[in-house]
Amino acid sequence: MDTLVTITVVSDSKDNAEKAIDAAFTEIEILDKLLNFYSHDSEIANINNQAGISGVKVSADVFEVLNKTLYVSEMTEGAFDVTIGPVSMLYDFHKKIKPSEYGIKKNLQLVNYRYLVLDKDTSTVFLMKKGMLVDPGGITKGFAADKAVEVLKKRGIHSGLVSVAGDIKTFGLKPDGKPWKIGIRDARAVDKEDDVMGTIELKDMAISTSGDYERFFILDGQRYHHLLNPKTGYPALGCRSVSVITSEAVFTDAFATGAFVLGPEKGLKLLERLEFEGVIVDNQGKIYVTAGLRGKIELKKSF
């Protein structure tokens, strides 16, 4: 996944802890092999290669991820769309490449989650139009965190934390009996990855943050980041960062992206409707917090 994964577990046996952590890392590696958009032999690559041609039989994990993306797409009215691939591949955030308007318009016609067909009985996935691409990058890290925690629990671990590049799933309590304390990165703390805007305590909960500072470049005074609006093909402009809290990291990951694209007001309403918690920083730096989180989140600045 080309990202930093940290796994922390609580156990009275160092040996057990290490074995469990190894197994969890292996699980994440397996998932990465299946779900990697950029590799040529992942199941995702298979699906994309067969777009407009035929359905592809996939493993249970890949089916589950794609099935969940459809749920998130429905709930966000397409603000999260796993078929963003043809547009997202036009951007290169390392080389600071902004696609042409023509290119975006052309490829945008291939972006529509309704053309992604899943058949549960045969476990096959079919992209209806040639040239369509599923890019599950907005959901795989959270999914991997959930699955890693499942592996740890199966190995008898009762408490721990898995962070896949900031998509965090916690379970149980720390040895001191306290919940896990998670810092939310400050969206405008340049080059200081450890600068947080606030902290929140979590028990058996997951948290993810989508921010316009993760992968971006600035061209002609305009910030181009990786959170693309599937309706326009351009980076969504309403927010600086969105953090989402619920029990599953697969949903915190995807809905953080979805809410980010929707913008602060609609995003907050969505989180409230789903009975998720969350913190949204809009493009002016104003902070919005879901009702259930007030008093539970420690913010450095008042809001």
Place this chain on the structure above:
Amino acid sequence: MLPPASEEKLSLKNLFSSTTTADKILFSVLILLSLSGIIFMREALSRSETVRIEVDGQPEYLLPLDKNRVVPVKGPKGTTCVEIKDHKVRVTESPCHNKLCMQQGWVSNGAIVCLPNRVVVIVGNHGKHHKTADAITG
């Protein structure tokens, strides 16, 4: 009631004559210790940016980023050489097969991971977030 202290008793001369050589050595050591403590603290406080090296998940080194040096790190497969120079860090030698860690080149903020030899080098501002939180999202 204590007797009033006489001038003579407080004078430096008197003090020196009543101290033994052992006392003097003890005083010198104490003064040296406190001085080195101040210097050490200054050093420790000034290094906001550090290099943390872990082997198999265990922290092995915590080094300042502003001191050039080469650190041989022993892992299960052999020695991984980590070079710190001009606020940047790289892996110069590694017993691993694909040498991905070496190919990563110089890093000034972030991490170099050598999975085969279980060596993780983390460069950046440490300490702070470990006090305030167990993990960071974002």
